[in-house]
Amino acid sequence: MWGDFTQSHQVFLNYGGWEKGSDVRDKLEEVRIIVDAGVRVGLNEVTRRGYDEVDIESLAHAIALKLKGHEANTDILKIVDELVEKHPRIHYTL
Incomplete structure (x- = not known):
């Protein structure tokens, strides 16, 4: 963190190494949380939907x-469904 902002707009989860990334991705997809095999959560995507600190x-x-x-x-x-229902539209786009 730098001040009140992130430097990369991504959160990387510490889950045990690259060889397990696809396993973690698959587990999260079971509950409709989509990440890549590097298990990165893009804060820009949730920000576009209007998530705040409590939502994160x-x-x-x-x-x-x-x-x-x-x-x-x-x-x-x-939990996931409540977040999706709370933020049904995109607030910001480029």
């Missing part, structure tokens, strides 16, 4: 639940 914390919580082995996908999907 909710997204991080959903990711943590899934990656820590929370068994009930329905709990995680509820």
Whole structure:
């Protein structure tokens, strides 16, 4: 972080190394969280939808639940669905 802004507009998850990236990606896709095999979350995409700090914390919580082995996908999907319903349109575009 630099001041109140990120330098790269991406969050990289520490999940154990490149060889596991596709496994992490696949687990998150089960709960409709889309990342690439490098397990990067693009903050520009969630910002375009109008997410604020609380929303980012909710997204991080959903990711943590899934990656820590929370068994009930329905709990995680509820968080994800609430975020999607709260932010149905794009606010910013280039």
